[in-house]
Amino acid sequence: KLPLPPGPKGLPFIGSLLQFVRDKKNPKPQWAKYLDMGKTYDSDIVHINVLGDHTIVLNTVKATDELLEKRSAIYSDRPPMYMVNDLCGWDWDPAHLRYSDHWRLHRKLLHQYFQPRAINSYYPFQRKEVSVLLKKLLQSPENLHSHVRHHSGSIILRVSYGITSQEEKDYYVVLANRAIQGLIQAVNHGSFLVDFFPLLKYVPSWVPGAEFKRKAKVWAQYATELREGPWQKLQAATAAGTRVPSCFATENMEKFDSQLEEMGEVIKNCAGIAYLAGSDTTVALVLSTILMLIHHPEVQARAQAELDSVIGTTRLPDFSDRENVPYIEAILNETLRMYPVTPLALPHHSLEDDVYEGYFIPKGSTVVGNAGAILHDPEVYHDPYKFNPDRFLVRNPPPNPALYAFGFGRRICPGRYLALDSAWLVIACILATSTIKKAVDDNGNEIEAVIDYHDGLVWHPQPFKCRFVPRSSEALMLMQTGFENEADVE
Numbered sequence: 001k002l003p004l005p006p007g008p009k010g011l012p013f014i015g016s017l018l019q020f021v022r023d024k025k026n027p028k029p030q031w032a033k034y035l036d037m038g039k040t041y042d043s044d045i046v047h048i049n050v051l052g053d054h055t056i057v058l059n060t061v062k063a064t065d066e067l068l069e070k071r072s073a074i075y076s077d078r079p080p081m082y083m084v085n086d087l088c089g090w091d092w093d094p095a096h097l098r099y100s101d102h103w104r105l106h107r108k109l110l111h112q113y114f115q116p117r118a119i120n121s122y123y124p125f126q127r128k129e130v131s132v133l134l135k136k137l138l139q140s141p142e143n144l145h146s147h148v149r150h151h152s153g154s155i156i157l158r159v160s161y162g163i164t165s166q167e168e169k170d171y172y173v174v175l176a177n178r179a180i181q182g183l184i185q186a187v188n189h190g191s192f193l194v195d196f197f198p199l200l201k202y203v204p205s206w207v208p209g210a211e212f213k214r215k216a217k218v219w220a221q222y223a224t225e226l227r228e229g230p231w232q233k234l235q236a237a238t239a240a241g242t243r244v245p246s247c248f249a250t251e252n253m254e255k256f257d258s259q260l261e262e263m264g265e266v267i268k269n270c271a272g273i274a275y276l277a278g279s280d281t282t283v284a285l286v287l288s289t290i291l292m293l294i295h296h297p298e299v300q301a302r303a304q305a306e307l308d309s310v311i312g313t314t315r316l317p318d319f320s321d322r323e324n325v326p327y328i329e330a331i332l333n334e335t336l337r338m339y340p341v342t343p344l345a346l347p348h349h350s351l352e353d354d355v356y357e358g359y360f361i362p363k364g365s366t367v368v369g370n371a372g373a374i375l376h377d378p379e380v381y382h383d384p385y386k387f388n389p390d391r392f393l394v395r396n397p398p399p400n401p402a403l404y405a406f407g408f409g410r411r412i413c414p415g416r417y418l419a420l421d422s423a424w425l426v427i428a429c430i431l432a433t434s435t436i437k438k439a440v441d442d443n444g445n446e447i448e449a450v451i452d453y454h455d456g457l458v459w460h461p462q463p464f465k466c467r468f469v470p471r472s473s474e475a476l477m478l479m480q481t482g483f484e485n486e487a488d489v490e
């Protein structure tokens, strides 16, 4: 008998479909639209009904803590996601699996390999790839976005599949990027009617209006290539007796040698999602940080002063320096707060009827933790639209944004430590060696690096240009040589 949380009334039957889900005219990102909706109804949770499908958006820490964390036993499922899973072939993806023992098997494997205790064995690959990146930024800064994508992709391909050849890394980075573009569109809850009318998936693709089926066919092909490509390559190398360096796939195949019939698929799925998730998200974090630094030369100068005084100018910063240079950490935290990579995380799904603050939440609701709203909540982060790394360096700092920027409860991102390590080393090494400046055109005029974001599952800055100006001849040398000790790391 309790009311549903407040939200737009919508039309009979179709609910808010036209009014909200398809609202393309409002330029605000989706997380901000949800936040506005909460303000309109003066509630920290809102309910949206589309064709009888209930979406509940949680706009505050209080609501996500209570439901997604404390009551995680009933909020850790995923919605069925017909477009992306049934039509685009992503049903193997551990991030989309229903809350079950099958999901737990995947989660355990990922946790063991990507937990904080395990990830320092990947430092050598991260140092090696930063060395490659620094050299590229010096030579062709105009290709910044591609360089950063290849940097993140190369690390995760090495860690997941033991891929070391540059040519293969480059090939698979492109392949992942293509698959991600389809996934990002297909996964967005509300973009395709088939998510509300599952029977539509049986409509033949030649029927007028079945454009979604034709798109799904192309995207499914990319999804298959992503999952099969590096995996088949690894299997062929193993069968041929060619040495594959130790990695997630080989270590787990050895560990589960006697159970490969059951575990082979699980290992393959986990390697696939690590490859996918690690290829795109870290890129967005690194690019957003660079963009913020271009706009805040005073922040760069302060970070460089800290690096110089703690590390000196004759070597690159390394992971062992991390706790001694808190300002770099604060810059990353502040970027993650202002421009969270996944502002709406991934949707959860409720397994039982529930009640929150007198509101009824029906079983089977899609539940969205609005990280974007939380990270811009003035009650938690004072003056939230101002870029201010110092907020994290006071005696009682606000919560670390990583608590919300990587999702919630039992589905929280297992790759978060790896991602933060990779981004930290890139930013620390760039700042130690160069000053990031606006690019200049042929006439010597500065080109504005516009802060503009592509809204979607992953919040990417639109392409922008800049230059990396070495801070001294010593710094130039460091950019050219990188971490010399890691040059031979496989």
Ligand code: HEM
Pocket: 094, 095, 096, 107, 110, 114, 273, 274, 275, 277, 278, 279, 281, 282, 285, 341, 342, 344, 345, 346, 347, 348, 405, 406, 407, 408, 409, 410, 411, 412, 413, 414, 415, 416, 418, 419, 420
């Ligand atoms: C800046 C980088 C990253 C961000 C912002 C990010 C964010 C997220 C978010 C928001 C979720 C959904 C959590 C939820 O449902 O509440 C997630 C899930 C996941 N992420 Fe990440 N991620 C990042 C990097 C990575 C990396 C490098 C890996 C590689 C291991 C990874 C692997 C996964 C997996 C496997 C899941 C599915 C978890 C599950 O459903 O149980 N992520 N990530």
